Structures are given as C-alpha cells and as structure tokens.
Amino acid sequence: MKFEDVKRAILAACDDLIAREIELSELDALVGDGDHGVTIRKGYRTVKNAIETEDPKTISEIFQSAGYALADTAGGAIGPILASMFIGFSTATAGKEELGVADLAQMFAGGLAGVQELGGAKPGDCTMVDSLYPFVESLKNAGTDNVKEALEAASQKALEGSDATKNMQARLGRARNLRERSIGFIDAGSRSMYYFLKAFSDNA
Amino acid sequence: MFLKKIYNDLDTLVDESIAGGRLLSLPDSDKYSMLLPNSRITVRREKYRKPKGLVKLTGGGGAGHEGPPGGSFCRPGGMDAATTGDIFAAPSARQMLRAIEAIDDGSPILMGVANHAGDILNAKLCAQMALAKGIDVHLNIGYGNDVGSAPKGHEDERRGGGGLFNVTGIMAENGCSVDEIIKMSRHCSERCRSFGVGIRPAIHPITGLPIMGGMGEDEIELGIGVHGESSGRRMKLPRSRELARFVCDTLLEDMPIPRGEDIAVSLGGLGGMTWTELNILYKDIYEYLTYDLGYHIYRHSARNSGTQELGGFIFAIGVPDDEIRKWMATPIPDIYPKD
Numbered sequence: 299m300k301f302e303d304v305k306r307a308i309l310a311a312c313d314d315l316i317a318r319e320i321e322l323s324e325l326d327a328l329v330g331d332g333d334h335g336v337t338i339r340k341g342y343r344t345v346k347n348a349i350e351t352e353d354p355k356t357i358s359e360i361f362q363s364a365g366y367a368l369a370d371t372a373g374g375a376i377g378p379i380l381a382s383m384f385i386g387f388s389t390a391t392a393g394k395e396e397l398g399v400a401d402l403a404q405m406f407a408g409g410l411a412g413v414q415e416l417g418g419a420k421p422g423d424c425t426m427v428d429s430l431y432p433f434v435e436s437l438k439n440a441g442t443d444n445v446k447e448a449l450e451a452a453s454q455k456a457l458e459g460s461d462a463t464k465n466m467q468a469r470l471g472r473a474r475n476l477r478e479r480s481i482g483f484i485d486a487g488s489r490s491m492y493y494f495l496k497a498f499s500d501n502a
Numbered sequence: 503m504f505l506k507k508i509y510n511d512l513d514t515l516v517d518e519s520i521a522g523g524r525l526l527s528l529p530d531s532d533k534y535s536m537l538l539p540n541s542r543i544t545v546r547r548e549k550y551r552k553p554k555g556l557v558k559l560t561g562g563g564g565a566g567h568e569g570p571p572g573g574s575f576c577r578p579g580g581m582d583a584a585t586t587g588d589i590f591a592a593p594s595a596r597q598m599l600r601a602i603e604a605i606d607d608g609s610p611i612l613m614g615v616a617n618h619a620g621d622i623l624n625a626k627l628c629a630q631m632a633l634a635k636g637i638d639v640h641l642n643i644g645y646g647n648d649v650g651s652a653p654k655g656h657e658d659e660r661r662g663g664g665g666l667f668n669v670t671g672i673m674a675e676n677g678c679s680v681d682e683i684i685k686m687s688r689h690c691s692e693r694c695r696s697f698g699v700g701i702r703p704a705i706h707p708i709t710g711l712p713i714m715g716g717m718g719e720d721e722i723e724l725g726i727g728v729h730g731e732s733s734g735r736r737m738k739l740p741r742s743r744e745l746a747r748f749v750c751d752t753l754l755e756d757m758p759i760p761r762g763e764d765i766a767v768s769l770g771g772l773g774g775m776t777w778t779e780l781n782i783l784y785k786d787i788y789e790y791l792t793y794d795l796g797y798h799i800y801r802h803s804a805r806n807s808g809t810q811e812l813g814g815f816i817f818a819i820g821v822p823d824d825e826i827r828k829w830m831a832t833p834i835p836d837i838y839p840k841d
Contacts, residue, residue, distance in 0.1 A: 365631070366596060366631070369594060369595040369596040369624075369627055369628070369631060370594050370595075370596035370597070371594060375620075375623055376617070378595055378624055378626075378627045379621045379623075381627055382626075382627050382630055385627070385630050385631055385634060386630070388634065389634045415626060415630070416626050416627055416630070417623075418621060425758055472503070473696065
C-alpha cells in the first residue's frame with residue numbers, strides 16, 4: 299500500500315464507522331450505557347477531520363494526525379486508547395513509503411502494543427483487543443505477499459475474535475461490573491474495532 | 503436548573519479561575535512563571551529554568567478543586583511545567599505533551615501522575631507520543647494511601663490521598679535521578695495514610711448536579727475521595743471528639759505507629775468547612791494523638807479549599823524517617839537570580 303492507498307483506506311474506514319453509530323450504540327445498550335456508537339462516531343469524525351485538514355505528507359504522518367487529534371480530546375477512555383493505536387501505527391511506519399504484508403503486520407502490532415499498554419487488556423478480557431490481536435497474528439503468519447489477500451484473511455480472524463467475546467466475561471471497563479452477566483453479548487468495542495479493520499482492509 | 507455560583511461563562515470557567523489565581527499570586531506568579539498563550543499550561547520563566555541535565559518535573563490534574571492562590575505555579579524547588587484539565591477531569595494527553603515540549607532540552611522529564619484512571623490513561627498516552635518524538639520522558643504514578651479507597655492488603659488499588667512529605671521538587675533541584683525520585687515519592691507515600699469524611703454536599707459547577715447528594719440530614723459519609731467520590735459507608739454524625747478518635751484510629755489501625763514517635767498531620771477541609779469546625783476538630787485530633795496516644799506532632803497543616811462547597815475533610819498522618827527529614831530540610835541550590 300502506498301500513501302494514497304493508506305489515506306483512502308483510513309478515510310473509508312472513518313466513513314464506515316461514522317455510519318454505524320446506531321448499530322454500535324444498540325449493541326452497547328445490551329450491557330453498557332449505550333453510548334459506544336456516539337463515542338466512536340465522534341472519534342472517527344475527529345480522525346477524518348484531522349487527516350483532511352492537516353494534509354499529512356507521509357503514511358506515518360497520516361496516523362500521527364489521527365492520533366494527535368484524538369489525544370486532544372478529553373473525557374472517556376476510548377479516545378485515548380484509539381489515539382494510542384494510531385500513534386503506534388505512526389511510529390511503526392516512520393520512514394516507510396510503501397507497506398507490504400510484513401510492514402502492515404508491524405504496523406498493526408505497534409497499534410496493538412499501544413492499546414494494550416494503555417488499557418491493560420489481554421486477549422480474552424472481552425475488549426477491542428479480542429478482534430485486533432487475532433488480526434495482527436493472522437498478518438504476522440500470512441504466508442502470502444499479497445496485501446489484499448492477507449488483509450482479507452486477517453479481517454476474517456478479527457470477526458471470529460469479536461464473535462468470541464460473546465462467551466467471555468468482561469474483566470475491564472464498565473462492563474466488568476456486570477461480571478458473569480456480561481456473558482452472552484458481543485463486546486461493542488471489539489465490534490467497532492472489527493469494523494475498522496474490515497473497512498480498512500476492504501479499501502486497501 | 504439555576505446554577506447559583508459566581509461565574510461568567512461555563513466554557514471559560516477554568517481559564518478564568520486560573521487567570522484570577524495568578525493575579526492573586528502576584529508578584530511571584532509572574533516573576534517565576536508564565537502561562538503559555540491560549541493554554542492552561544504554566545512553565546518557569548527563562549531565568550528560573552533548571553540547569554540542563556537535572557530532572558525536570560511536570561504534572562497536572564483537573565480543575566474545580568483549586569487550592570488557595572500561590573501554590574500552583576512553577577518555580578525553583580517546584581515544578582518545571584504544569585497543566586490543568588477541566589472540572590474534575592485530567593488534562594488531555596496532547597495538552598500534557600505541549601507542556602513537556604515547552605520545557606524539553608534533552609534532560610530527563612518526570613511526569614507526576616495522580617492515581618486516578620483518567621490521569622493515568624492520558625499520561626501514558628502522552629508518554630507514548632513523547633517517546634515517539636525522542637523525548638526522555640518517565641511517569642511517576644502516585645502510590646495511593648487513602649485507606650478509604652481499598653482495604654488493607656489491597657494497597658496497590660488505593661487512590662491518591664494525602665501527601666505530607668513532598669520532596670520530589672527539592673530532589674530534582676539537587677541532581678537526583680529519575681529512579682531515585684520515583685523510589686522516594688513512593689517511600690514518602692508509604693509512610694502516610696489518609697482518610698476522607700463527607701458531611702455536606704456540593705454542586706458540580708458545570709452540570710449543576712449535587713456531589714454527594716442523597717445523604718441523610720444527620721449522616722456523614724466515610725471514606726470519600728477528594729472529588730466527593732462515594733464510598734457507600736455512612737454513619738450518624740458524631741460529636742467532634744468521637745469523630746477525631748474515629749479518623750485517627752482508622753489510620754493507625756492501617757499503619758500502627760509506636761508511642762512517642764514524631765508524626766506529621768494534615769487536616770484538609772474540602773472547601774465547605776467552617777474554620778469553627780476545623781479548629782474544633784483539629785483540637786480534638788491533637789489532644790487524642792498527643793495526650794491519649796503519646797505521639798509528638800512535629801509538623802501540622804490545616805487548610806480549607808478543595809472541592810467546591812463540599813463539606814468534609816481529608817485527614818492524613820505521616821511518619822518521617824531520617825531520609826525524609828533530610829530532604830525536607832534541604833534548601834534549593836543557590837543558583838537562581840535573587841531579584
């Protein structure tokens with residue numbers, strides 16, 4: 299993926315998530331306070347605005363604009379956690395003009411590391427990590443040089459990871475207070491992360 | 503709901519409070535520090551900056567629980583940069599990063615972080631961004647000693663609490679390393695315990711909603727946080743002498759102190775206490791600790807500022823050791839302009 303491809307994919311992912319506000323809020327309302335869609339819409343709107351107005355010139359700068367804009371908004375945990383993912387993408391792609399499968403694996407691993415350091419979530423904790431982690435693992439072991447194919451396979455793993463949160467008990471975030479009552483529902487954060495990864499991959 | 507508070511505009515409430523606090527702190531505020539344009543970031547003025555190589559300290563927190571004017575700006579012996587967030591909310595990571603960039607000269611930078619979820623999250627993100635820029639930044643996450651926030655045996659889950667021995671500033675001025683400062687601030691916190699009691703509710707200045715509302719007329723809440731965070735534990739309001747014994751016993755049960763020891767105490771009214779109440783309570787605390795328990799109070803402080811009109815207080819006891827005493831008595835190096 300070259301600069302233009304990354305920019306197109308990320309903006310398309312923003313549009314996809316902005317349009318899913320109600321779906322994500324409804325999912326969240328089953329176990330949470332039902333504002334995940336609003337938070338996600340605001341977050342990705344911020345990302346889109348930053349990329350469009352700041353006019354980044356490199357792949358790394360695209361993600362830096364996104365991360366910095368999210369890091370400027372106060373309140374809530376999702377904003378800083380997504381900011382940390384984009385900062386991780388930015389650091390991992392510094393100096394790169396084109397991203398192959400290995401670079402993408404490195405990039406998403408950088409984002410995952412940021413998210414985990416900030417939020418403290420491990421796979422199985424019923425969070426966004428449950429879709430991002432299998433996505434990264436799939437890319438690392440892609441066995442192909444074809445970016446499209448690798449991303450498509452990884453997205454499938456992310457979907458399976460998100461679906462699996464249905465059988466998990468939340469150990470972090472607000473849903474943790476529900477304890478075993480959180481079992482039986484898909485985690486909204488894992489779903490929005492899957493949609494992000496899927497839309498990025500589809501538009502790569 | 504009508505918000506019966508003095509203000510101009512809720513959007514600029516925090517900025518106006520910072521501006522007024524600086525005016526009330528003249529001439530020192532302007533002599534030692536400046537507010538960066540269009541920000542809530544203060545930094546030391548050029549001629550009071552620490553020499554290169556010494557650890558620089560930054561920190562910050564929410565607004566709405568401002569202390570008395572004069573305590574919050576940057577100066578020798580204190581912080582190098584400080585930021586303020588919104589009402590009871592940490593500054594954003596981007597704002598923390600701006601503060602760090604403003605003082606970065608290649609020296610190590612140590613960010614003091616209150617032990618609250620939002621502060622930690624934004625500080626960690628700030629550190630990720632700063633490290634990506636090659637800035638030598640480190641986090642000093644506060645080690646909580648508020649016994650009302652988690653029981654004994656769960657010390658790591660305790661939030662903020664009272665800091666009676668603040669030695670990080672003087673250590674940094676005297677050339678201590680990041681590791682030495684972090685280790686010592688944890689040590690200082692481990693030798694203190696604090697406990698909060700809520701008596702009367704406050705009104706949140708932005709939402710207009712009551713903080714600690716819903717308490718019975720004759721009830722008090724035990725183990726509240728500095729923002730009025732509820733603990734769910736209540737009791738009938740006892741007389742001052744009984745309350746004094748209760749809070750002292752609560753702290754001493756968690757951290758037993760041998761008879762005859764020197765102790766430091768602080769009684770921090772949360773904004774809505776009268777001095778009549780604080781004076782009487784302090785007298786009873788003093789008498790219990792000194793006459794009944796045989797301690798020697800070698801340092802004390804009492805103030806009344808904090809969480810809007812919240813009635814209540816945070817009481818803290820600390821036991822210094824030789825190292826803490828040494829740093830408490832160490833002067834600021836004689837390297838800054840005298841005028």
